[in-house]
Amino acid sequence: MKPLNMKVLLFLSLGHLTVDVYQGALPAILPFLKEHLALDYAMTGLILVVANLSSSVLQPLFGLFSDKKEQAFLLPLGIMAAGVGFSLISLPSHYLPVLALVAVSGLGIASYHVEAYKTAASFTGDRPATGMSVFSVGGNLGFALGLMLALWTISRFGFASLPFVAIPAVLYTAALIVLRKAVARPAAGPGMGTGGAPGRAAAKGAYSALTMTICVVVMRSWIQLGLVAYIPFYFIGFLKGDPVYAGKLVSTFLVGGALGTLVGAPVADRWGHMLELRMSMVLTALGFPLIFLVKGDLLFVVFFLLGAVLVSSFSVTVVMAQKLLPRNLGMASGLMTGFAIGAGGVGVTLLGVIADHAGVDIALKSIGILPVAGLALGLMFKYPPREGAAT
Numbered sequence: 001m002k003p004l005n006m007k008v009l010l011f012l013s014l015g016h017l018t019v020d021v022y023q024g025a026l027p028a029i030l031p032f033l034k035e036h037l038a039l040d041y042a043m044t045g046l047i048l049v050v051a052n053l054s055s056s057v058l059q060p061l062f063g064l065f066s067d068k069k070e071q072a073f074l075l076p077l078g079i080m081a082a083g084v085g086f087s088l089i090s091l092p093s094h095y096l097p098v099l100a101l102v103a104v105s106g107l108g109i110a111s112y113h114v115e116a117y118k119t120a121a122s123f124t125g126d127r128p129a130t131g132m133s134v135f136s137v138g139g140n141l142g143f144a145l146g147l148m149l150a151l152w153t154i155s156r157f158g159f160a161s162l163p164f165v166a167i168p169a170v171l172y173t174a175a176l177i178v179l180r181k182a183v184a185r186p187a188a189g190p191g192m193g194t195g196g197a198p199g200r201a202a203a204k205g206a207y208s209a210l211t212m213t214i215c216v217v218v219m220r221s222w223i224q225l226g227l228v229a230y231i232p233f234y235f236i237g238f239l240k241g242d243p244v245y246a247g248k249l250v251s252t253f254l255v256g257g258a259l260g261t262l263v264g265a266p267v268a269d270r271w272g273h274m275l276e277l278r279m280s281m282v283l284t285a286l287g288f289p290l291i292f293l294v295k296g297d298l299l300f301v302v303f304f305l306l307g308a309v310l311v312s313s314f315s316v317t318v319v320m321a322q323k324l325l326p327r328n329l330g331m332a333s334g335l336m337t338g339f340a341i342g343a344g345g346v347g348v349t350l351l352g353v354i355a356d357h358a359g360v361d362i363a364l365k366s367i368g369i370l371p372v373a374g375l376a377l378g379l380m381f382k383y384p385p386r387e388g389a390a391t
Contacts, residue, residue: 004131005123008183011175012120013138018172019079019112020142022086022105025150025165026051029089032159037095050099052342054106059338062114066330072184074115076173081108083169090162110338117333121322122185128323129273132315133265140258140311144251205385206324210332212381213324214340216277217317219374221344223284223310223367226351227253230364231303238360252300256307257314264312273316274383281375283309288368310371320383 027048034044065071085105092098116135124131153165176183228250235246268276287309290302321332355363 002125004125004127006134008123009120009131009134011179011183012116012123013135015075015079015112015116015172015176016135016138017142017145018168019082019109020139021146021149021168022082022165023051023055023109024143024146025086026102026105026146028147028150029154029159029162032154033089033098036090036159037093037098039095043095047099047102050102051106052345054103055109056106056338056342056345058107059110059114059334059342060331061334062111063118063328063330063332063334063338066114066118067328071115072119072180074111075119075183076176076180078108078110078112078115079169079173079176081105082112083108083166083173087163087166087169090159110334113337114330114334117318117337118329119183119185121319121329121333124319127266127269128319129265129268129276129316131265132319133261136315136318137258137261140254140261144254144258205382209381209383209385210321210324210335212377213317213320213383214335214343216281216374216377217336217340218343218347219370219377220280220310220313220317221341222347223344223370223374224257224307225345225348226364226367226370227306229348230351230355230360230367233355233360234364249300249303253303253307256304257311260308260310260312261314263308265315267312268316268319273320274378276316277313277320278375278378280309280313281371281378285368285371285375288371292365323384 030044030047033039033047062074066074082105085101085103085108089098089101089105092101117132120132120135121128149165150162153161157164231250231253232243232246235241235249236243264276264280284306287302287306291299291306294302318333318336321336322329325332351363351366354366
């Protein structure tokens, strides 16, 4: 097996960062968009629903399209659609064109993710989880940078200046076109499947193992998105704390997740993917109660470590899915990074129901059940399943 190609993975990771800048920036500009178009909260919320459906839930469809035939054009097209669609949102004076632009941006995000994860898998060599973590961490950083870039641009030049945010997408697309041969996936040779992976049949029990892996990822995403959403509500609304302090806690949690992505992958490559996934859930379950017990600056350490252990399995689960579906790398990637994460986001709406009926503190505390559920699911299946016909 070829060694890990760090140069190509870093370049693809830069693209991952670029495309997720636009995904991370959308929630930050919603208040300005709401005022610009005089929207109510329901209409504003629908914008996020469209973004989630187009960028996450539809990813498996792009995977199905990508696995049938090599679709390298999805990389530059996805980046441009993500950047241009988002950056033009400030221009329309009517609601429907805004929804259309959000959908265009979301579809660009979805197409880049699927094709780039599939491409990255060809350059990870004998360290698949480590290589995938290099690619994945770009997305973690992109989410954080997107929020800052959008707010800085609007505060400095006004909401109408949002089209300038397309510049990173244009620059990366140009670089991608110039370097397209260097990042091209190796041509399928003897014994290679349609996805460029070894053309063996899926192992016996692969589909049931994949289903259970998706369920664990849904739990992980539900925890991650739930904490990002309800940390501010809890510390600002319930505890009447400083909004800046709450924002710093969220940022610390996200930075911890980015580092955990890089640290967890080598552990998985050395000790086993399934062990790392289970330990991630164990440590998350043990660390979660500290949110309510620790005070002051030490709480930042808690959130940093919580983010690190929770998100440490991110790239690991992508690799697991790709190994379970060796002939359908695009579909496997889309299911893990799109559908499962989108489903976890839907679960966050249930926290809102709990908050409305029982209070924000109960909603936040109820998240502690999820890593236990994730661990239970992780103990219910064997990975990797034995070779043979798929079942």
